Amino acid sequence: MTRDPLPHLVIIGGGFAGLWATRALARARIRITLVDRRNHHLFQPLLYQVATAGLSAPDIAAPLRHILGDQRNVEVRLGEVTAIDKQARQITLADGSQLGYDTLMLCTGATHAYFGHDEWAADAPGLKTLDDAIALRRKLLLAFERAEAEPDPARKAAWLSFAVVGGGPTGVELAGTLAEIARHTLRNEFRHIDPASAKVRLVEAGPRVLSTFPEVLSLKARRQLEKLGVEVLTGTPVSDINSDGFQLGNQFVPARTVVWAAGVAASPLARTLEVPLDRAGRVPVRPDLTLDGHPEIFVAGDLAALSQADGKPVPGVAPAAKQMGRHVAAIIGARLENKPAPGPFKYQDFGNLATIGRMAAIVHLGRLQLSGVLAWWFWLAAHVFFLIGFRNRLVVLLNWAVAYWSYQRSARIIFGDDREDRRPRQPTDTHQGPTA
Amino acid sequence: MTRDPLPHLVIIGGGFAGLWATRALARARIRITLVDRRNHHLFQPLLYQVATAGLSAPDIAAPLRHILGDQRNVEVRLGEVTAIDKQARQITLADGSQLGYDTLMLCTGATHAYFGHDEWAADAPGLKTLDDAIALRRKLLLAFERAEAEPDPARKAAWLSFAVVGGGPTGVELAGTLAEIARHTLRNEFRHIDPASAKVRLVEAGPRVLSTFPEVLSLKARRQLEKLGVEVLTGTPVSDINSDGFQLGNQFVPARTVVWAAGVAASPLARTLEVPLDRAGRVPVRPDLTLDGHPEIFVAGDLAALSQADGKPVPGVAPAAKQMGRHVAAIIGARLENKPAPGPFKYQDFGNLATIGRMAAIVHLGRLQLSGVLAWWFWLAAHVFFLIGFRNRLVVLLNWAVAYWSYQRSARIIFGDDREDRRPRQPTDTHQGPTA
Numbered sequence: 001m002t003r004d005p006l007p008h009l010v011i012i013g014g015g016f017a018g019l020w021a022t023r024a025l026a027r028a029r030i031r032i033t034l035v036d037r038r039n040h041h042l043f044q045p046l047l048y049q050v051a052t053a054g055l056s057a058p059d060i061a062a063p064l065r066h067i068l069g070d071q072r073n074v075e076v077r078l079g080e081v082t083a084i085d086k087q088a089r090q091i092t093l094a095d096g097s098q099l100g101y102d103t104l105m106l107c108t109g110a111t112h113a114y115f116g117h118d119e120w121a122a123d124a125p126g127l128k129t130l131d132d133a134i135a136l137r138r139k140l141l142l143a144f145e146r147a148e149a150e151p152d153p154a155r156k157a158a159w160l161s162f163a164v165v166g167g168g169p170t171g172v173e174l175a176g177t178l179a180e181i182a183r184h185t186l187r188n189e190f191r192h193i194d195p196a197s198a199k200v201r202l203v204e205a206g207p208r209v210l211s212t213f214p215e216v217l218s219l220k221a222r223r224q225l226e227k228l229g230v231e232v233l234t235g236t237p238v239s240d241i242n243s244d245g246f247q248l249g250n251q252f253v254p255a256r257t258v259v260w261a262a263g264v265a266a267s268p269l270a271r272t273l274e275v276p277l278d279r280a281g282r283v284p285v286r287p288d289l290t291l292d293g294h295p296e297i298f299v300a301g302d303l304a305a306l307s308q309a310d311g312k313p314v315p316g317v318a319p320a321a322k323q324m325g326r327h328v329a330a331i332i333g334a335r336l337e338n339k340p341a342p343g344p345f346k347y348q349d350f351g352n353l354a355t356i357g358r359m360a361a362i363v364h365l366g367r368l369q370l371s372g373v374l375a376w377w378f379w380l381a382a383h384v385f386f387l388i389g390f391r392n393r394l395v396v397l398l399n400w401a402v403a404y405w406s407y408q409r410s411a412r413i414i415f416g417d418d419r420e421d422r423r424p425r426q427p428t429d430t431h432q433g434p435t436a
Numbered sequence: 437m438t439r440d441p442l443p444h445l446v447i448i449g450g451g452f453a454g455l456w457a458t459r460a461l462a463r464a465r466i467r468i469t470l471v472d473r474r475n476h477h478l479f480q481p482l483l484y485q486v487a488t489a490g491l492s493a494p495d496i497a498a499p500l501r502h503i504l505g506d507q508r509n510v511e512v513r514l515g516e517v518t519a520i521d522k523q524a525r526q527i528t529l530a531d532g533s534q535l536g537y538d539t540l541m542l543c544t545g546a547t548h549a550y551f552g553h554d555e556w557a558a559d560a561p562g563l564k565t566l567d568d569a570i571a572l573r574r575k576l577l578l579a580f581e582r583a584e585a586e587p588d589p590a591r592k593a594a595w596l597s598f599a600v601v602g603g604g605p606t607g608v609e610l611a612g613t614l615a616e617i618a619r620h621t622l623r624n625e626f627r628h629i630d631p632a633s634a635k636v637r638l639v640e641a642g643p644r645v646l647s648t649f650p651e652v653l654s655l656k657a658r659r660q661l662e663k664l665g666v667e668v669l670t671g672t673p674v675s676d677i678n679s680d681g682f683q684l685g686n687q688f689v690p691a692r693t694v695v696w697a698a699g700v701a702a703s704p705l706a707r708t709l710e711v712p713l714d715r716a717g718r719v720p721v722r723p724d725l726t727l728d729g730h731p732e733i734f735v736a737g738d739l740a741a742l743s744q745a746d747g748k749p750v751p752g753v754a755p756a757a758k759q760m761g762r763h764v765a766a767i768i769g770a771r772l773e774n775k776p777a778p779g780p781f782k783y784q785d786f787g788n789l790a791t792i793g794r795m796a797a798i799v800h801l802g803r804l805q806l807s808g809v810l811a812w813w814f815w816l817a818a819h820v821f822f823l824i825g826f827r828n829r830l831v832v833l834l835n836w837a838v839a840y841w842s843y844q845r846s847a848r849i850i851f852g853d854d855r856e857d858r859r860p861r862q863p864t865d866t867h868q869g870p871t872a
Contacts, residue, residue: 039577039850056492058847065625066848075627078581095585130849141475145514149531189501191511411494412502413566414475 006031006073009332010091010101012081012269014041014064016318017107017301020325021332022074028333032074033099035091039063039078042130045318045383048170050133052140052177053411057130081108084272086294103296105328106269106283110302110316113265113280120241124260127170136259138414140178143257144186147193154254160198161255163246165238166262167204167211169354172221174259175202176357179229184358185412200230201255203248205237205262210354210362212315217362220371224360238262264316266303273297278305287344289328298331300324306345314347318386323347355379442467442509445768446527446537448517448705450477450500452754453543453737456761457768458510464769468510469535471527475499475514478566481754481819484606486569488576488613489847493566517544520708522730539732541764542705542719546738546752549701549716556677560696563606572695574850576614579693580622583629590690596634597691599682601674602698603640603647605790608657610695611638612793615665620794621848636666637691639684641673641698646790646798648751653798656807660796674698700752702739709733714741723780725764734767736760742781750783754822759783791815 014036112126147159186195240247266281282305301321351365361375548562583595622631676683702717718741737757787801797811
């Protein structure tokens with residue numbers, strides 16, 4: 001039995017752009033290979049909930065093979081792409097194997113960036129993957145354990161001092177949730193510290209938090225953060241971070257736990273394309289999302305740099321990535337059937353939501369601006385709705401409901417590398433009475 | 437304000453024995469410090485479900501601080517005990533700090549043991565902690581990924597060859613669940629392998645699996661395993677394990693994934709007591725669970741070696757650990773109130789359950805012997821009942837229900853160290869066509 005050799009589309013990255021393109025091509029006469037370093041698609045908007053122990057990792061991740069099991073024109077390949085050969089139309093994986101393509105779609109997203117201060121990474125971890133989230137959860141929970149075991153008051157206070165650098169959506173979510181954990185979740189659980197006395201600071205170099213929202217909503221977000229117990233510091237960039245704290249202007253702030261939510265840079269795979277990149281390492285694309293001079297190469301999602309008609313860049317958010325994915329699929333589908341391709345990509349902005357903490361959020365949808373409890377319910381509904389296809393929305397919703405009613409965070413389990421916990425303390429702390 | 441100095445009880449280990457003793461002393465006039473290396477109590481009977489991606493880690497673990505938050509006479513201390521000084525009545529933690537005690541309860545349980553073959557540990561990991569379970573999950577899921585990417589048929593088959601060493605309850609559960617994953621869960625998800633063709637072998641050195649059950653139930657368990665697709669090999673011990681497979685008698689069986697469920701040894705902390713230990717490293721105790729010559733030191737749970745009136749040893753199972761914990765609490769409570777202490781510890785055997793896989797289990801309760809679907813429902817009800825106090829039974833039950841109805845295992849997420857996945861393959865595999 002002979003078959004027409006179908007054209008081969010290789011999609012690198014199973015995030016929103018890659019997965020939405022793949023699914024949109026379910027009925028196309030094309031062979032798709034989806035390559036990802038991870039075996040799962042991640043619902044990144046809720047990653048901060050895993051980091052803060054509100055959800056468990058499988059709540060917000062779904063195996064790519066499972067999502068695409070029934071789509072027979074797709075093959076999922078677990079692997080890391082190390083090189084792209086545009087001339088030979090072939091990619092190389094870390095295990096040495098190579099894959100040829102007729103069409104390539106590159107959508108490996110963004111990672112966190114330290115603006116030339118990679119030495120901060122060890123003391124101020126970021127949050128982009130499930131591993132990051134599990135490591136951050138461990139770091140946050142262990143800080144309270146260290147404070148409990150520390151007899152010296154100054155060092156105790158440093159363990160109870162937390163800072164989140166970056167006042168974008170992730171920074172705001174982390175700071176708000178951390179304050180909630182300190183004030184409510186851990187209440188009564190310690191004997192030598194009052195977790196509610198923990199300092200949670202949110203540091204933003206710009207003049208206001210959530211700067212993509214209108215100024216009045218930014219201000220409301222700030223007030224909600226402050227009500228939750230977060231100290232918001234705007235207008236001064238962090239100039240140094242080490243294991244003892246961070247430098248802000250001419251003040252050094254002691255803090256044993258600093259989280260990085262400030263910088264985002266495109267995935268380093270963009271460099272292997274050997275084209276000029278923008279300042280954040282993203283790939284400038286033509287209005288049809290192809291690479292200049294290479295109509296067979298598409299770049300989409302956070303990796304793509306594209307300006308809209310009004311001159312503003314398409315934002316690096318999940319809805320934009322999904323829309324780009326569908327747009328790429330539409331162009332490929334049209335080419336397969338020799339039909340005219342759809343026009344240039346237009347980002348359709350359905351609005352902007354950010355959650356701040358328990359019953360606190362802001363919503364901006366055209367002329368509608370909400371904040372507080374109502375905005376939070378709106379945010380919750382939208383996120384549960386978009387979790388469709390992930391694990392089990394009902395289970396996640398139930399987890400959430402229990403967490404919010406009880407203030408409990410059921411995933412407060414430290415696992416992973418526990419050597420951190422075995423570092424010897426100062427020799428002066430040789431005796432600690434249990435009721436000290 | 438002055439207070440009587442309360443006597444200080446230090447409990448090392450927050451497993452079933454330690455936690456049940458702690459809770460039983462909630463109203464006692466005593467100061468308790470519970471020391472554990474982990475921040476959580478683990479429901480070990482379901483650990484295999486985390487390893488096989490049916491449950492997520494927080495489903496079967498609960499933070500000790502949360503469980504004991506309202507019990508004001510308890511302080512939880514995260515730390516690893518490195519030394520016990522019986523004369524000075526003081527323990528030392530890994531961070532260098534020391535804790536004095538009036539009464540000590542040691543219940544650090546068991547770990548897996550390789551009978552003098554510690555070199556097997558790297559190729560045949562065991563299952564005792566959440567970290568073990570997450571690592572095992574990664575190993576099992578990656579084996580199918582490797583098989584999918586491997587063009588060489590013999591090497592592909594070796595990746596699809598799984599072995600579980602040890603025919604006790606954990607080995608049987610793992611083998612049965614692994615067969616279910618291969619035959620049902622992964623159906624349709626791969627393009628170059630048929631997961632159902634995976635070989636799952638259960639190797640038991642003794643004459644039968646689940647040897648603590650009556651022979652007829654052992655036989656029924658074996659038949660149920662075989663029906664699930666497991667090859668059961670009894671009567672020959674494994675004599676070598678390496679990364680390519682294992683040696684059984686004079687036959688070498690290729691298997692890239694070997695799991696160790698054969699040996700259990702007491703926690704190494706027992707050695708710091710400097711008393712003679714039994715062959716499995718456990719501490720022989722007097723009938724009141726104290727150490728000979730040290731009425732102020734109790735040893736309980738899997739760490740204690742005690743024979744019952746009929747000469748049989750108390751088994752290393754959760755109900756025995758809980759009963760021992762309560763017994764120690766009763767003795768301590770009686771001493772505090774100068775009342776006569778209860779008599780020697782008697783293990784009350786309520787029966788024995790083992791699950792094998794989907795709708796397959798065996799149950800032995802006195803004269804009642806069940807197997808198959810009915811036994812499985814019995815097992816399920818008992819385990820959900822005993823999960824009381826853990827996270828959210830409703831959520832766990834729902835996860836389970838969904839998993840069993842859909843054959844899906846929602847926690848099929850690979851995280852943790854993924855460097856394993858980046859090991860270069862043989863240079864001969866330079867090209868792999870996607871429909872090879």
